[in-house]
Amino acid sequence: MSNIRKLDNVINNNYNDNKLNTVLNEVLQDIIDYKDGQELNGFSKKLINELFGQLKKRNFIPPVIDIIQVGSTARNTHLKNDYDIDIFVRFEKGTDKELLKNIVLECGKTVIQKLGGKCWVEYAEHPYLSAKVDKYDIDIVPCYKLEWGDKIISAVDRTPLHNEFLINKLKTKYNIELIQDIKLLKKFLKGIGVYGSDLKTKGFSGYLCELLIIYYGGFINLLKESQYWKLGQKIILPDIYKLYNLKDDYEFIDIPNQPLIVYDPTDINRNVAAALGNENFCKFLYYSNLFLKNPSKDYFYDYDAKVAKNINNRDMGELLTLVINRPKNIVEDVIYPQMEKLQNSINVILKEHDFKYIRYGNYADENYCYLSWEFTVYMLPNVHVKVGPPVYYGNRAYQFAEKYDKCFIDGCNVCAFVERKYKTVYELFEDITSNKLNNKIATPKYVVPENAKILNIFKEKYEN
Amino acid sequence: MSNIRKLDNVINNNYNDNKLNTVLNEVLQDIIDYKDGQELNGFSKKLINELFGQLKKRNFIPPVIDIIQVGSTARNTHLKNDYDIDIFVRFEKGTDKELLKNIVLECGKTVIQKLGGKCWVEYAEHPYLSAKVDKYDIDIVPCYKLEWGDKIISAVDRTPLHNEFLINKLKTKYNIELIQDIKLLKKFLKGIGVYGSDLKTKGFSGYLCELLIIYYGGFINLLKESQYWKLGQKIILPDIYKLYNLKDDYEFIDIPNQPLIVYDPTDINRNVAAALGNENFCKFLYYSNLFLKNPSKDYFYDYDAKVAKNINNRDMGELLTLVINRPKNIVEDVIYPQMEKLQNSINVILKEHDFKYIRYGNYADENYCYLSWEFTVYMLPNVHVKVGPPVYYGNRAYQFAEKYDKCFIDGCNVCAFVERKYKTVYELFEDITSNKLNNKIATPKYVVPENAKILNIFKEKYEN
Numbered sequence: 001m002s003n004i005r006k007l008d009n010v011i012n013n014n015y016n017d018n019k020l021n022t023v024l025n026e027v028l029q030d031i032i033d034y035k036d037g038q039e040l041n042g043f044s045k046k047l048i049n050e051l052f053g054q055l056k057k058r059n060f061i062p063p064v065i066d067i068i069q070v071g072s073t074a075r076n077t078h079l080k081n082d083y084d085i086d087i088f089v090r091f092e093k094g095t096d097k098e099l100l101k102n103i104v105l106e107c108g109k110t111v112i113q114k115l116g117g118k119c120w121v122e123y124a125e126h127p128y129l130s131a132k133v134d135k136y137d138i139d140i141v142p143c144y145k146l147e148w149g150d151k152i153i154s155a156v157d158r159t160p161l162h163n164e165f166l167i168n169k170l171k172t173k174y175n176i177e178l179i180q181d182i183k184l185l186k187k188f189l190k191g192i193g194v195y196g197s198d199l200k201t202k203g204f205s206g207y208l209c210e211l212l213i214i215y216y217g218g219f220i221n222l223l224k225e226s227q228y229w230k231l232g233q234k235i236i237l238p239d240i241y242k243l244y245n246l247k248d249d250y251e252f253i254d255i256p257n258q259p260l261i262v263y264d265p266t267d268i269n270r271n272v273a274a275a276l277g278n279e280n281f282c283k284f285l286y287y288s289n290l291f292l293k294n295p296s297k298d299y300f301y302d303y304d305a306k307v308a309k310n311i312n313n314r315d316m317g318e319l320l321t322l323v324i325n326r327p328k329n330i331v332e333d334v335i336y337p338q339m340e341k342l343q344n345s346i347n348v349i350l351k352e353h354d355f356k357y358i359r360y361g362n363y364a365d366e367n368y369c370y371l372s373w374e375f376t377v378y379m380l381p382n383v384h385v386k387v388g389p390p391v392y393y394g395n396r397a398y399q400f401a402e403k404y405d406k407c408f409i410d411g412c413n414v415c416a417f418v419e420r421k422y423k424t425v426y427e428l429f430e431d432i433t434s435n436k437l438n439n440k441i442a443t444p445k446y447v448v449p450e451n452a453k454i455l456n457i458f459k460e461k462y463e464n
Numbered sequence: 465m466s467n468i469r470k471l472d473n474v475i476n477n478n479y480n481d482n483k484l485n486t487v488l489n490e491v492l493q494d495i496i497d498y499k500d501g502q503e504l505n506g507f508s509k510k511l512i513n514e515l516f517g518q519l520k521k522r523n524f525i526p527p528v529i530d531i532i533q534v535g536s537t538a539r540n541t542h543l544k545n546d547y548d549i550d551i552f553v554r555f556e557k558g559t560d561k562e563l564l565k566n567i568v569l570e571c572g573k574t575v576i577q578k579l580g581g582k583c584w585v586e587y588a589e590h591p592y593l594s595a596k597v598d599k600y601d602i603d604i605v606p607c608y609k610l611e612w613g614d615k616i617i618s619a620v621d622r623t624p625l626h627n628e629f630l631i632n633k634l635k636t637k638y639n640i641e642l643i644q645d646i647k648l649l650k651k652f653l654k655g656i657g658v659y660g661s662d663l664k665t666k667g668f669s670g671y672l673c674e675l676l677i678i679y680y681g682g683f684i685n686l687l688k689e690s691q692y693w694k695l696g697q698k699i700i701l702p703d704i705y706k707l708y709n710l711k712d713d714y715e716f717i718d719i720p721n722q723p724l725i726v727y728d729p730t731d732i733n734r735n736v737a738a739a740l741g742n743e744n745f746c747k748f749l750y751y752s753n754l755f756l757k758n759p760s761k762d763y764f765y766d767y768d769a770k771v772a773k774n775i776n777n778r779d780m781g782e783l784l785t786l787v788i789n790r791p792k793n794i795v796e797d798v799i800y801p802q803m804e805k806l807q808n809s810i811n812v813i814l815k816e817h818d819f820k821y822i823r824y825g826n827y828a829d830e831n832y833c834y835l836s837w838e839f840t841v842y843m844l845p846n847v848h849v850k851v852g853p854p855v856y857y858g859n860r861a862y863q864f865a866e867k868y869d870k871c872f873i874d875g876c877n878v879c880a881f882v883e884r885k886y887k888t889v890y891e892l893f894e895d896i897t898s899n900k901l902n903n904k905i906a907t908p909k910y911v912v913p914e915n916a917k918i919l920n921i922f923k924e925k926y927e928n
Contacts, residue, residue, distance in 0.1 A: 230856050231876065282876045286855040289862055311870040314881050315846035354820075354840065358849045358881075376818065377841050382779035385822045391750040392694055398753055406775040412695065412746045417775050417822075 015292050020220055023295040024184055030300075031183050033080045043136060044069050044085050050114065051087065051140070054107040063095040064103070065145045070163040072206050075170060077182040079190075085138045088160055090145035093153075097126070104142040105129055112138070125155050148243065152267065161266040162207055165239075169214045181219035184300075185209045188219070192287045193304030194280040200336040202277035204284070211237065211262055211272060223288040231278065235262045244268055317358055317374040320425060320456040322346075322433070322449060324369040330446045335364050338444035343371045345442035346432065346449075354380055355425050369447050378425040388414040429454045479756050484684055487759040488648055494764075495647050497544045507600060508533050508549050514578065515551065515604070518571040527559040528567070529609045534627040536670050539634060541646040543654075549602045552624055554609035557617075561590070568606035569593055576602070589619050612707065616731065625730040626671055629703070633678045645683035648764075649673045652683070656751045657768030661739035664800040668748070672736045675701065675726055687752040695742065699726045708732055781822055782842045784889060784920040786810075786835040786897070786913060790828055794910045799828050802908035807835045809906035810896065810913075818844055819889045833911050842889040852878040893918045 048067050055064050071086035072078035091100050105121060108129040112119040117133030131138040143156045152158050170178055189195035189204050197205035204212075215237055216222040236252065240263055246252075253269055255261045259281035260273040291299050298306070326335065339362040347360065356377035363370045388400035390412045397414045401407045404416035422428040431437050433452045441449075512531050519528050535550035536542035555564050569585060572593040576583040581597030595602040607620045616622050634642055653659035653668050661669035668676075679701055680686040700716065704727055710716075717733055719725045723745035724737040755763050762770070790799060803826040811824065820841035827834045852864035854876045861878045865871045868880035886892040895901050897916045905913075 279873060279875060282855045283873045286861055286865075286873055286878060289855070290865060293862060307872065311872050311881055314870060315883070317845040317847055356818075356841075358847065374847075376844050376847070377820075380840050381781040383781055383822065383838075383840070391746045391753070397750055398757060401750075401754060406778060408771060408775050409743055409747045409750055411743060414750060417778055419779070 015224070016295065017220070019295045020292070023297055024219065026297055027184060027187060027300050028180055031080050031187050032180070036080065037076055040073055040083065040085070040136070043133075044073070044087075047085065047087060047111065047115070047133075047138065050111045051089070051107060054111055055089075055103070058103075058107065060103050060107070063092045063099070065090045065092060068160055068163065070159050072210075074163060075166055075179075075210070077166075077170075077179055077186075077206070077210055079183055079186055083136045085136050086159075087138065087140045088156070089140065089142050090160065091142065093144050093146070093150075095144070100142045100144075101127055104140060108140040128156075148266075158264075158266050162264075165265050166207075166210050166214075169239075170210075177218065178213055181222075182210050182213045184219045185213055185222065187300045188287075188291070189284070191298075191300040191303040192283055194276075194283050197275035198336075199275070199333045201280075202275055203280045204276060205272065208262060208272045208276075211235075211265075215262075220292075223292055226285055226288050227292075229260070229281075229285060231259050231281070232256075233260050235260070237263070237265055240265050240268060317376045318378045318425075318456070320373050320375065320378070320429065320454065322371040322429065323453040323455055324371070324447055324449055325452075326364055326367055326369050327446050332364070334446060335369065336362075338447040339364065339369050339371060341442045341444050342447050342449060345440075346371070349428065349432075349437065349440060350425070353420075353422050353428060354384070355422075355428070373425075375425055380420055380423055382420050382423055384418050384420040385410070386416045386418045388416065390414075426454065426456060429456075479688070480759065481684070484756070484759045487761055488683065490761055491648060491651060491764050492644055495544050495651050496644070500544065501540055504537055504547065504549070504600070507597075508537070508551075511549065511551060511575065511579070511597075511602070514575045515553070515571060518575055519553075519567070522567075522571065524567050524571070527556045527563070529554045529556060532624055532627065534623050536674075538627060539630055539643070539674070541630075541634075541643055541650075541670070541674055543647055543650055547600045549600050550623070551602065551604045552620070553604065553606050554624065555606065557608050557610070557614075559608070564606045564608075565591055568604060572604040592620075612730075622728075622730050626728075629729045630671075630674050630678075633703075634674075641682065642677055645686075646674050646677045648683045649677055649686065651764045652751075652755070653748070655762075655764040655767040656747055658740075658744040658747050662800075663739070663797045665744075666739055666741035667744050668740060669736065672726060672740075675699075675729075675736060679726075684756075687756055690749055690752050691756075693724070693745075693749060695723050695745070696720075697724050699724070701727070701729055704729050704732060780838060782839040782889075782920070784837050784839065784842070784893065784918065786893065787917040787919055788833040788835070788911055788913055789916075790831055790833050791910050796828070798910060799833065800826075802911040803828065803833050803835060805906045805908050806911050806913065809904075810835070813892065813896075813901065813904060814889070817884075817886050817892060818848070819886075819892070837889075839889055844884055844887055846884050846887055848882050848884040849874070850880045850882050852880065854878075890918065890920060893920075 048069065051067055052061075055061050055067075067087060067089050068074075069086065070088050071084060073082065073085055078084070089104050105127065108131070109119055112129070112131040112133060115133045117131050117138070119129055119131035119138075121127050122130040122139075126142070128142065129140040131140065141156055141159075143160065144153050146152060146157050146161065148161065186195055186206065186209050189209065194201065194203035195209075196203045197208070212222050212235070213219065215235055216225050234252075240246065243265060246268075252263060255271050258271055258274060258276070259278045260271075260276050262272040264270040264272045287299060287303070343360060343362055347357075350357065350373075354377065355375060357373045357375045359374040361372055363372075386404065387410075388404075388407075389396040391397045391409065391414055392412070400414050400416070404418060406417040407414055408417075409415070422431075428437075432441065432449050433454060435450045438450075443449075512533065516525075516531055519525050519531075531551060531553050532538075533550065534552050535548060537546065537549055542548070553568050569591065572595070573583055576593070576595040576597060579597045581595050581602070583593055583595035583602075585591050586594040586603075590606070592606065593604040595604065605620055605623075607624065608617050610616060610621050610625065612625065650659060650670065650673050653673065658665065658667035659673075660667045661672070676686050676699070677683065679699055680689050698716075704710065707729060710732075716727060719735050719738075722735055722738060722740070723742045724735075724740050726736040728734040728736045751763060751767070807824060807826055811821075814821065814837075818841065819839060821837045821839045823838040825836055827836075850868065851874075852868075852871075853860040855861045855873065855878055856876070864878050864880070868882060870881040871878055872881075873879070886895075892901075896905065896913050897918060899914045902914075907913075
């Protein structure tokens with residue numbers, strides 16, 4: 001386990017390792033299902049064989065070089081009840097893109113129908129085939145076969161290399177332990193609500209989990225080591241030095257403003273943890289610390305929801321929710337960043353008008369986007385102090401004094417008492433939903449606050 | 465007028481000098497009374513003669529060297545209806561302090577009684593005689609006769625030197641204009657509420673006014689030049705270089721954290737403007753600018769009160785006043801700094817508890833001290849976010865989480881929802897007046913909030 005850094009500045013290492021192991025063994029019982037895994041492997045092999053037969057029959061080998069299974073199920077690092085099967089059909093470099101697409105969609109469709117399933121075309125950077133056969137969720141993806149160090153043509157070309165790298169690393173004598181620890185990490189991250197690199201979750205991807213366990217040699221070691229992490233933590237797998245013939249850290253490009261930087265062995269300019277948000281990085285450190293100190297199965301099972309339930313069992317501030325129609329067929333990865341953008345720009349306006357919230361959040365279901373706030377200051381008297389320039393900028397202070405009637409000096413600035421534009425937060429939201437502030441707030445394409453419904457409690461209490 | 469700096473970076477110098485002169489001439493009619501001035505001079509001479517006769521009769525000359533009139537009435541730089549007469553009795557250096565005091569108190573008393581007035585002993589650094597004869601307010605002060613550059617023994621020893629310096633400067637061909645402009649400046653500063661170096665006003669002293677007019681050569685020039693002042697403005701009279709045989713600015717001590725530094729010709733380590741507060745410095749720049757742009761007599765007559773009346777003719781926030789008993793015989797110069805100290809420390813507590821005010825102020829009459837606030841945020845819901853340490857300080861975050869039940873991660877910090885200690889500002893003030901916060905707020909000797917009365921409007925509206 002040469003990957004493990006030395007703990008030279010120990011904070012508190014008196015963890016109860018027996019207790020930890022007991023808890024982890026209990027969790028493992030819940031997340032591993034050998035029978036299920038064997039069934040899945042059998043089905044995948046059958047699928048690949050059928051697909052290979054179909055391609056051969058139609059004389060597409062070459063340009064198809066091989067068909068491989070990738071993803072966590074290919075490496076047995078998936079959690080129980082995960083039936084995702086990712087099949088990559090690899091073509092010779094230089095194959096026409098249209099041809100590559102058509103071959104996979106056509107042959108894939110034939111095979112899926114033969115197996116009694118349903119399929120449809122999905123779009124990422126390029127189209128691919130998605131299918132459902134029994135309980136299995138299948139993706140059949142065309143890509144080019146690249147060698148190590150080749151420049152990627154499409155983002156999917158990287159995936160087989162990820163797979164190759166991980167398969168090699170997991171084929172060591174620690175095989176079973178590493179794979180179990182990857183599953184434990186995924187379950188832990190899921191429990192504390194930070195598993196998934198989608199733009200809604202902004203957490204840890206499956207690939208990132210596998211690299212972290214490989215680098216730190218195990219789940220508990222990772223948790224212990226993470227207690228020394230700081231924002232901007234860099235992780236460089238020793239393999240990368242060998243693969244790219246590099247000598248020291250200086251040869252890696254700087255990736256700023258990200259809490260965790262894990263250089264991708266298949267592309268050292270890419271951060272595997274790019275999707276991870278600061279807050280989720282910190283959540284991981286925090287719950288790792290709590291778990292190490294007081295080991296409990298709880299952290300692995302909807303812990304985030306339990307925390308939310310507990311912290312919200314209390315007296316509340318004034319709650320307000322903006323309910324916005326969600327357009328059809330717009331995916332989460334588009335909707336969530338747009339909700340966040342809109343909410344952040346509303347937050348700026350709220351601050352400008354002296355309203356205060358202690359919490360805000362957003363959520364989308366099939367039909368609506370919900371932007372919510374919990375306010376502590378939601379009503380204000382009809383007076384506002386407009387702060388003007390310092391008096392020693394001669395003309396600027398004079399111009400301010402000409403513009404406002406009720407001027408006075410506060411500290412070194414000329415200020416004025418003016419009427420308050422919004423005396424309740426409700427008035428401000430009414431201007432937002434009637435489009436009167438649209439030059440001041442971000443207006444994302446699919447999350448449009450015009451005509452949104454304002455849900456709030458205090459309106460009836462205080463209006464008129 | 466070699467004192468005047470060149471205006472090399474002119475902001476806007478298109479002032480209407482005719483209009484300015486018209487206004488100033490009108491004001492001058494109100495503030496100069498030649499007849500009154502002659503009467504006062506006659507009375508002062510009589511007083512000095514009587515005092516000299518008395519001292520001679522009792523064989524106190526020497527140690528008394530001379531008797532001089534000082535202060536603005538001695539230089540005719542006082543405003544109309546100012547009947548202050550300051551008489552200094554100067555003794556040989558080395559005279560016993562007790563003797564010096566007794567001589568002045570005794571002989572002064574005899575003279576005042578002879579003139580039909582009343583007198584009493586006042587105390588500054590040392591005792592002196594204060595008296596009222598007809599409309600005249602008289603101080604008779606003992607001091608040592610110092611030469612230029614002598615180390616002062618008591619603060620009053622400086623005053624005759626101030627007088628000597630000013631008398632010499634005002635005995636130029638600009639005599640009348642300079643004296644008129646000193647009066648205009650005093651009247652202007654009085655009008656805008658910044659005349660007086662007492663600790664309540666924190667404004668410009670009379671001596672400072674005279675030095676500024678001498679330095680800038682006149683009232684309008686001072687106002688124009690002040691438009692280039694910045695916080696920390698230094699003013700060094702050319703005479704000082706001669707008097708102290710200095711060559712450049714580097715030889716002057718640095719006096720930090722003061723808005724205006726005017727080196728005293730009688731003591732170059734002393735700032736004549738030491739009492740001037742930042743806000744009043746800025747008020748002066750601001751109203752000078754307004755006056756130069758739109759000359760009007762208004763600025764010279766209770767302008768500050770008119771501004772206050774205008775800016776407070778509006779919708780108000782929630783007003784709260786703490787009414788504190790004022791002990792007898794404690795002078796303004798003690799009470800005002802103590803009120804300020806108490807109010808500032810209450811302001812810190814208010815901020816800690818998320819209350820917001822847009823204005824605060826204090827005032828004392830004979831019986832009470834009044835500390836007032838105008839609040840915009842004076843009620844809050846029963847929830848407060850306690851912000852804990854960042855999660856990457858391992859044990860500190862853990863300790864926080866052990867202490868509070870409803871913890872969550874916000875950004876990089878562990879936070880907790882807790883109950884709010886004070887849900888209205890009234891509850892907080894009740895704890896102040898019942899002494900429950902006395903280890904958290906300043907408790908000045910003479911302005912004691914215990915058992916103070918809380919005057920506020922919203923109490924009855926919202927209690928229970």
